[in-house]
Amino acid sequence: MRWSQAHIPTLRDDPADAEAASHRLLTRAGYMRQLMAGVYSLLPLAVKVRAKIATIVREEMDAIGAQEFLLPAIHPAELWQKSGRWELVGEEMFRLQDRRQSDLALGMTHEEVFTSLALELASYRQLPQIWYQIQTKFRDEPRPKSGLLRTREFTMKDSYSFDIDAAGLDRAFDAHHEAYANIFRRLGLEAIPVAASSGLMGGTGSVEFIVRTDAGEDLIVVCPTGDYAANMEAAAARLDEVLDEPGELEKFPTPGVKTIDDLANFEGGAPADRQVKSLTYFLDAEFVLVLLRGDHALVEQKLADHTGALEIRQANPDEIKERLGAEPGSLGAVEVSGFRILADPALKGRTNMTTGANEDGFHFRGVDVDRDLNINEWSDLRAIEAGEACVECGNPLEVLRGIEVGHIFKLGERYSAAFGAEVLAEEGTASTIVMGSYGIGLERSVAALAETYHDDAGLKWPMQVAPFEVVISVIRPDDAETMGVADEIYRQLLAAGVEVLLDDRDERPGVKFADSELVGIPLRITVGPRGVADKSAELFDRRSGEKQDVSLDKAVGLLVELVEQGREPV
RNA sequence: CGGGACGUGGCGCAGCUUGGCAGCGCGCAGCGUUCGGGACGCUGAGGUCGCGGGUUCAAAUCCCGCCGUCCCGACCA
Numbered sequence A: 001m002r003w004s005q006a007h008i009p010t011l012r013d014d015p016a017d018a019e020a021a022s023h024r025l026l027t028r029a030g031y032m033r034q035l036m037a038g039v040y041s042l043l044p045l046a047v048k049v050r051a052k053i054a055t056i057v058r059e060e061m062d063a064i065g066a067q068e069f070l071l072p073a074i075h076p077a078e079l080w081q082k083s084g085r086w087e088l089v090g091e092e093m094f095r096l097q098d099r100r101q102s103d104l105a106l107g108m109t110h111e112e113v114f115t116s117l118a119l120e121l122a123s124y125r126q127l128p129q130i131w132y133q134i135q136t137k138f139r140d141e142p143r144p145k146s147g148l149l150r151t152r153e154f155t156m157k158d159s160y161s162f163d164i165d166a167a168g169l170d171r172a173f174d175a176h177h178e179a180y181a182n183i184f185r186r187l188g189l190e191a192i193p194v195a196a197s198s199g200l201m202g203g204t205g206s207v208e209f210i211v212r213t214d215a216g217e218d219l220i221v222v223c224p225t226g227d228y229a230a231n232m233e234a235a236a237a238r239l240d241e242v243l244d245e246p247g248e249l250e251k252f253p254t255p256g257v258k259t260i261d262d263l264a265n266f267e268g269g270a271p272a273d274r275q276v277k278s279l280t281y282f283l284d285a286e287f288v289l290v291l292l293r294g295d296h297a298l299v300e301q302k303l304a305d306h307t308g309a310l311e312i313r314q315a316n317p318d319e320i321k322e323r324l325g326a327e328p329g330s331l332g333a334v335e336v337s338g339f340r341i342l343a344d345p346a347l348k349g350r351t352n353m354t355t356g357a358n359e360d361g362f363h364f365r366g367v368d369v370d371r372d373l374n375i376n377e378w379s380d381l382r383a384i385e386a387g388e389a390c391v392e393c394g395n396p397l398e399v400l401r402g403i404e405v406g407h408i409f410k411l412g413e414r415y416s417a418a419f420g421a422e423v424l425a426e427e428g429t430a431s432t433i434v435m436g437s438y439g440i441g442l443e444r445s446v447a448a449l450a451e452t453y454h455d456d457a458g459l460k461w462p463m464q465v466a467p468f469e470v471v472i473s474v475i476r477p478d479d480a481e482t483m484g485v486a487d488e489i490y491r492q493l494l495a496a497g498v499e500v501l502l503d504d505r506d507e508r509p510g511v512k513f514a515d516s517e518l519v520g521i522p523l524r525i526t527v528g529p530r531g532v533a534d535k536s537a538e539l540f541d542r543r544s545g546e547k548q549d550v551s552l553d554k555a556v557g558l559l560v561e562l563v564e565q566g567r568e569p570v
Numbered sequence B: 001c002g003g004g005a006c007g008u009g010g011c012g013c014a015g016c017u018u019g020g021c022a023g024c025g026c027g028c029a030g031c032g033u034u035c036g037g038g039a040c041g042c043u044g045a046g047g048u049c050g051c052g053g054g055u056u057c058a059a060a061u062c063c064c065g066c067c068g069u070c071c072c073g074a075c076c077a
Helices: A021-028 A044-063 A077-083 A111-118 A166-187 A260-265 A300-307 A317-324 A414-419 A442-452 A480-495 A509-519 A529-533 A552-567
Strands: A032-036 A039-042 A074-076 A095-097 A103-106 A129-138 A153-163 A191-195 A205-212 A218-222 A229-231 A250-253 A276-283 A286-293 A312-314 A340-343 A353-359 A362-367 A398-412 A422-424 A430-432 A434-441 A470-474 A500-503 A523-527 A536-541 A547-551
Touching (some): A021 A032, A021 A442, A044 A129, A044 A166, A044 A442, A074 A077, A077 A103, A077 A111, A077 A414, A111 A153, A111 A414, A111 A434, A166 A191, A166 A398, A166 A434, A191 A218, A191 A398, A205 A218, A205 A442, A276 A300, A276 A317, A276 A353, A300 A312, A398 A414, A398 A442, A434 A442, A470 A480, A480 A500, A480 A523, A480 A529, A480 A552, A509 A523, A529 A536, A536 A552, A547 A552
Parallel strands (some): A191 A229, A286 A340, A470 A500, A470 A523
Antiparallel strands (some): A074 A103, A095 A103, A129 A153, A153 A434, A191 A205, A205 A398, A218 A398, A250 A362, A276 A312, A422 A430, A523 A536, A536 A547
């Protein structure tokens, strides 16, 4: 491709409101343009990067025996009603009606459609199957942000496994786990597999692949020894042994005390880890109390996962007053009954604790959790903090920020049962298919790569995903001899199968250098009258920043060698 | 959904307080000089000032409503 003919609209200034580095650079370097909130047009450079990612994904999926499909993006409501998700997913699904007023949805994932196709599987002899597609998904995110990191329309490689039993699912799941590790390694992404919450997908287990970046929105808990990693929404940590003194239940006045901190600083109060924090929530319209240690934070997803609640919201002060008789700040579960009370295990067996008395300006001290609180359910509900002890080895845990680029789920029979997807087993009896589903976000991978590989000058693609592998920067393209040399190198590189961009634009050298670095092409060879005169050219490696002069007759050979080395990273 | 901000040529912004010819930088087109790290001169094209209503002799500017976008939070496979 000649740069003078390529549509690469680079910008001198950063786009407004682009916070994430990938958002800013992909826009400035001419890879994408925003159309509306969470929706982006991909320009030719981005299409090339995305296509390379798709190729690597396909190769690894095919390697585990998966077969490629292409399903519709538009779905009839009945399909989603059958799985129950028409009601479950709420506003995140784009919904529309056709001219006959039939309800339709834009697919946000394809368990339903693939399961409907799996109805044609009739015998265990046809299993296992792994089916996949690379296809557009629509999700009406409440708050799209950070460019391609969170969009409302995006491409996903989604695959679905169909097995006769749980052991088969385990094999399919493990195969995907390994395929994903291969994919991300080949892409040049260091993706950490972490135990995760399954959320709306349902099922019995899931693993997310997280790429570390400050622009990400997931928090993960990782043990530096490598023996534990989990999303904050699913993470656990070892609790220190606590020995409490027994205490007598006693109500005492605490005027003006509204928060955990207030009570910790109050004369006669208690430190945060000796308080019971009482939160009030509505879980699908049911009022519940959630109890945590005073210094612990609630993870709402854990509450959702434990209870199966779809809609979770904090109760407001009026609703609380009506039910408990006090304002937030003086709430507690002592002598409370009639409401569901959930508690985090960090409170188990604790005595001599302090908590609100459900009377404004009063608290209880000497609270014995087992004796004084009517706890219905125990469940891990708290956020883990950096430095807590690993459940496996006791070493201090780290909390890292990252972006989810892949997620694999053991679905079990959630969808196959709803659709009646059964096969005849070896014994001749019907057996419900056991399913898994697995996703990789393509544009999100593009963004994760951009977040990982960039510097002040612009993007720095690894060779295997770069839109072009080599750029020839021609100094003085109006000089016939120089342009002739550049053209010859261009032809030889093309003939050698190298993806090369010939910068024949009538621009000054500085512009060409700056643009090639902004766009992030891994290798640049500069051909100018000065070099042509002494039969040399300058080779620049964008990734290492190294420059070297090479003789013209060796340039092509060296470039081809470097390109081929770069395409398959170790 | 709650809180905050913004919307003016392709991009980045000023002008709004105090109503009075719609501006600046970059980019773009033509010509010329330049040319190994984002050149310079001259000439020029390009704008329903987000949309609708109101106030006024007069609205980018003041008032009301709506829409859009971003940020924080809530939410999120």
